[in-house]
Amino acid sequence: MPAVENTVLICAGGACISAGEKSVKNVFEETLKKYSLESVVRVVETGCMGACDLGPILVIYPEGVFYQKITAENAARIVEEHILKGRVVEDLLYKGDSGNLTEKPQEELPFFTEQVRIATRNLGVIDPLSIDEYIARDGYFALHKVLFELSREDVVEILKKSELKGRGGAGFPTWMKWDLTKKAEGDTKYVICNADEGDPGAFMDRAVLEGDPHTVVEAMTIAARVVGAQKGFVYVRAEYPLAIERLTHAMAMAREYGFLGENILGTDFSFDLEIRIGAGAFVCGEETALINSIEGKRGIPRVKPPFPAIKGLWEKPTLLNNVETYANIPPIITNGGEWFSQYGVDGSRGTKVFALAGNVKNTGLVEVPMGITLRKLIFDIGGGVPGGKKLKAIQTGGPSGGCIPLELIDTPITYDNMKKLGTIIGSGGMIVMDEDSCMVDVAKYFLEFTVEESCGQCTPCRDGTRRMLEILERITEGEGTTEDLQLLKDLGENIMSTSLCGLGQTAPQPVISTMRYFWDEYEAHVKEGRCPAKKCKSLIQVVIDRDKCVGCTACARVCPVEAISGSVRKPHDIDPEICTRCGSCLAVCRFGAISKVSP
Amino acid sequence: MPKIKSLEELMKIKENAMKGLKMRDSGKRGKVIVAMGTCGIAAGAKDTLRAIVDSLEEKGIDDVAVVQSGCFGLCDVEPTIEVHLEGSEPIIYGHVSPTQAKRVVEQHIVGGKVVGDLIVKRGEL
Amino acid sequence: MSAENVREIVTDIYENISSQSLEKGDVLINTLHAIQDHFGNFIPIEAAEVMKDLTGLPLSRIYEVLTFYTMFSTHKRGKYVIRVCKSLPCHVTGGQAVVDSLKNILEIDFGETTTDGLFTLEETSCLGLCGVSPVMMINDEAYGNLTPERVSEIVDGMVSRERSE
Numbered sequence: 001m002p003a004v005e006n007t008v009l010i011c012a013g014g015a016c017i018s019a020g021e022k023s024v025k026n027v028f029e030e031t032l033k034k035y036s037l038e039s040v041v042r043v044v045e046t047g048c049m050g051a052c053d054l055g056p057i058l059v060i061y062p063e064g065v066f067y068q069k070i071t072a073e074n075a076a077r078i079v080e081e082h083i084l085k086g087r088v089v090e091d092l093l094y095k096g097d098s099g100n101l102t103e104k105p106q107e108e109l110p111f112f113t114e115q116v117r118i119a120t121r122n123l124g125v126i127d128p129l130s131i132d133e134y135i136a137r138d139g140y141f142a143l144h145k146v147l148f149e150l151s152r153e154d155v156v157e158i159l160k161k162s163e164l165k166g167r168g169g170a171g172f173p174t175w176m177k178w179d180l181t182k183k184a185e186g187d188t189k190y191v192i193c194n195a196d197e198g199d200p201g202a203f204m205d206r207a208v209l210e211g212d213p214h215t216v217v218e219a220m221t222i223a224a225r226v227v228g229a230q231k232g233f234v235y236v237r238a239e240y241p242l243a244i245e246r247l248t249h250a251m252a253m254a255r256e257y258g259f260l261g262e263n264i265l266g267t268d269f270s271f272d273l274e275i276r277i278g279a280g281a282f283v284c285g286e287e288t289a290l291i292n293s294i295e296g297k298r299g300i301p302r303v304k305p306p307f308p309a310i311k312g313l314w315e316k317p318t319l320l321n322n323v324e325t326y327a328n329i330p331p332i333i334t335n336g337g338e339w340f341s342q343y344g345v346d347g348s349r350g351t352k353v354f355a356l357a358g359n360v361k362n363t364g365l366v367e368v369p370m371g372i373t374l375r376k377l378i379f380d381i382g383g384g385v386p387g388g389k390k391l392k393a394i395q396t397g398g399p400s401g402g403c404i405p406l407e408l409i410d411t412p413i414t415y416d417n418m419k420k421l422g423t424i425i426g427s428g429g430m431i432v433m434d435e436d437s438c439m440v441d442v443a444k445y446f447l448e449f450t451v452e453e454s455c456g457q458c459t460p461c462r463d464g465t466r467r468m469l470e471i472l473e474r475i476t477e478g479e480g481t482t483e484d485l486q487l488l489k490d491l492g493e494n495i496m497s498t499s500l501c502g503l504g505q506t507a508p509q510p511v512i513s514t515m516r517y518f519w520d521e522y523e524a525h526v527k528e529g530r531c532p533a534k535k536c537k538s539l540i541q542v543v544i545d546r547d548k549c550v551g552c553t554a555c556a557r558v559c560p561v562e563a564i565s566g567s568v569r570k571p572h573d574i575d576p577e578i579c580t581r582c583g584s585c586l587a588v589c590r591f592g593a594i595s596k597v598s599p
Numbered sequence: 600m601p602k603i604k605s606l607e608e609l610m611k612i613k614e615n616a617m618k619g620l621k622m623r624d625s626g627k628r629g630k631v632i633v634a635m636g637t638c639g640i641a642a643g644a645k646d647t648l649r650a651i652v653d654s655l656e657e658k659g660i661d662d663v664a665v666v667q668s669g670c671f672g673l674c675d676v677e678p679t680i681e682v683h684l685e686g687s688e689p690i691i692y693g694h695v696s697p698t699q700a701k702r703v704v705e706q707h708i709v710g711g712k713v714v715g716d717l718i719v720k721r722g723e724l
Numbered sequence: 725m726s727a728e729n730v731r732e733i734v735t736d737i738y739e740n741i742s743s744q745s746l747e748k749g750d751v752l753i754n755t756l757h758a759i760q761d762h763f764g765n766f767i768p769i770e771a772a773e774v775m776k777d778l779t780g781l782p783l784s785r786i787y788e789v790l791t792f793y794t795m796f797s798t799h800k801r802g803k804y805v806i807r808v809c810k811s812l813p814c815h816v817t818g819g820q821a822v823v824d825s826l827k828n829i830l831e832i833d834f835g836e837t838t839t840d841g842l843f844t845l846e847e848t849s850c851l852g853l854c855g856v857s858p859v860m861m862i863n864d865e866a867y868g869n870l871t872p873e874r875v876s877e878i879v880d881g882m883v884s885r886e887r888s889e
Contacts, residue, residue: 124668207636279753279794299792395812638868
């Protein structure tokens with residue numbers, strides 16, 4: 001079989017079909033046959049490409065050329081001109097706004113063009129096991145500069161100009177942390193890297209450690225030089241074995257090259273690093289809990305102040321930054337503080353890595369200048385919501401954050417704006433949810449998480465979140481009352497003001513935020529016993545439309561609890577008493593006869 | 600390896616390694632980079648890597664290196680590979696199952712034609 | 725496995741880890757990880773006693789650490805510990821069906837071990853692989869883009885590999 005040379009994608013979305021896509025496809029295939037091209041040109045029908053007013057649309061790869069408003073007549077012309085002779089048919093070229101297209105010439109994908117990769121500059125570019133490739137991309141030159149050209153004060157000044165803030169969640173100015181630790185009294189000091197990334201939906205720290213471990217080693221060595229530390233620890237969660245493996249290798253190579261250990265780069269500065277592995281406790285992402293865990297204790301937070309910069313690991317001054325923050329340091333030192341602060345907007349300078357997850361087409365990591373709007377991030381870069389569904393909300397900041405509804409999608413992402421919307425940027429996780437997500441269920445999900453992860457030290461967090469979860473469970477089971485809603489609010493505010501650490505102080509946030517924007521949905525649950533998103537199993541029924549059912553028996557065969565009855569070629573029925581609302585039957589019905597209903 | 604003590608030594612390593620990254624004077628005709636972050640591995644990158652190595656071996660190709668990198672960010676299309684042959688722009692392919700990996704070797708590396716339907720990005724990251 | 729045996733093994737592990745560490749007095753968690761790896765997914769309770777003697781820490785301190793962290797287990801677990809992600813990104817992309825199918829295929833609930841001693845099923849919070857959700861880890865290996873079908877392929881594959889060995 002000869003190799004396929006071209007792939008032709010024909011949009012078979014509803015609009016293109018109604019504009020004559022089928023006949024275009026037929027003519028196209030016949031013409032290919034006429035010239036014996038059918039084995040080297042593959043014709044594929046795709047889902048809607050988004051430019052519905054210009055259909056039928058087709059794209060020819062590998063060139064990525066778009067044609068619009070194709071008719072049966074000019075389909076043959078495209079084969080004869082473009083495929084056979086390699087000449088683009090100018091008058092049929094796509095002329096619309098390319099922003100509407102989901103399938104575009106690949107080099108123009110906004111996923112790539114909109115990014116400014118600083119913290120993630122080496123990801124996917126270098127071999128993480130090769131220190132030479134890291135050096136080829138200017139690695140360890142910043143360390144050299146710090147040791148030979150800059151004073152410790154100079155470095156702090158550069159960070160101050162860069163306006164870099166901690167990328168782990170709290171957003172504290174990085175230069176200030178460095179300055180405090182540098183000025184703290186004591187001969188013994190430590191630097192720590194927080195790689196206990198745990199917010200659901202965030203995974204940039206893992207990607208950096210796995211793809212570019214040397215950037216963390218270099219940045220921590222620089223930090224140690226500036227604050228005057230002799231030893232450093234990287235606290236990595238045990239769930240990231242590959243990150244641990246790659247970092248261990250990077251540290252060994254750095255020692256071999258003289259970037260770690262005694263007399264770094266031939267100077268009198270000595271510093272070494274060690275990896276500490278977590279053991280499955282989310283709360284260890286809180287800096288004082290992390291310090292306790294490194295000391296070999298339970299990971300429970302300490303009362304602040306004193307802050308770690310004054311009294312941290314073994315009561316010594318300690319500098320703590322997370323992976324992404326460190327990853328920004330070497331390029332900032334190489335290029336200068338102003339270079340970094342040219343990106344972003346007032347109060348939120350530089351770039352930020354966001355993790356796109358959930359119901360979004362392009363799941364993954366993107367690094368963009370701060371101040372970008374949510375719309376651009378989710379729709380242009382992220383490609384929008386798949387499956388023709390509508391966006392409902394975006395959850396940011398993990399269990400400490402909140403949900404942003406569709407109406408507010410034009411908000412620029414800054415520390416201040418997110419605060420105003422009742423959420424935080426946090427570590428940069430963005431969980432996109434489509435119309436099928438129930439916001440009460442989402443809130444319940446986060447509370448389950450907090451109840452599981454609360455360290456148990458203080459009462460508001462340990463017991464309070466549990467009570468909140470019980471109320472949410474009542475609501476999703478249809479047993480909630482309007483009093484419950486008020487109770488939930490009061491309890492939440494109480495926990496936020498009385499908990500010891502950041503985990504408890506922010507734990508009610510997902511509930512408070514969903515109540516703020518989706519009050520109707522809460523009310524529907526308690527007042528009408530209805531789940532508008534048809535998600536809460538106790539509030540829905542799965543039913544068969546007897547007019548559409550042809551009696552194929554596919555549903556009855558797949559039902560795990562034998563709740564579906566009916567004879568062949570006769571409409572079937574679901575017994576609501578037996579049905580567990582698992583949705584298996586919905587997935588197999590080819591006639592659209594089965595649906596979920598909520599009263 | 601003696602420890603590095605000067606900027607000159609650092610520059611020297613950089614220059615040598617740049618050649619490797621850009622493939623000049625490396626004695627190879629090209630390289631295939633397989634994204635081996637945990638997300639890539641979870642999506643099957645290990646099988647893809649094996650398929651590429653096997654397929655190159657089968658065809659007796661020894662002037663194309665197979666190397667690994669971290670995740671470049673577009674998890675949705677994992678497993679991803681980058682094919683970079685000397686004298687042409689690098690191509691990133693997505694959804695590269697072992698079967699597709701064989702196609703890339705046959706069509707792109709042997710045949711010199713890019714595999715249009717798998718392309719995620721042309722040109723350097 | 726006798727108590728003597730455990731003492732000998734734990735002492736070896738402790739000395740090895742202490743010698744590699746930059747700081748003394750903080751090796752407890754790293755040592756517990758190594759002990760768990762050695763015994764295969766669990767820490768024999770006798771090890772706590774040995775650690776008390778080696779570190780000079782009170783037994784209560786060792787117990788509290790041993791029981792605080794979810795990844796340590798004092799109960800014998802299966803050869804393969806399956807940790808399936810229960811966080812929101814996996815939930816909104818079909819995670820519940822994956823959880824249900826794991827329970828069905830293995831015929832166990834969370835925290836239980838199959839009768840053949842091969843698999844223990846546990847739930848975990850976010851594994852940081854949300855780009856390929858839903859996901860699970862089997863010991864140190866990650867599996868993504870899961871569907872009920874893929875779950876049964878993976879589990880069946882492991883079972884048949886075990887049988888042929």
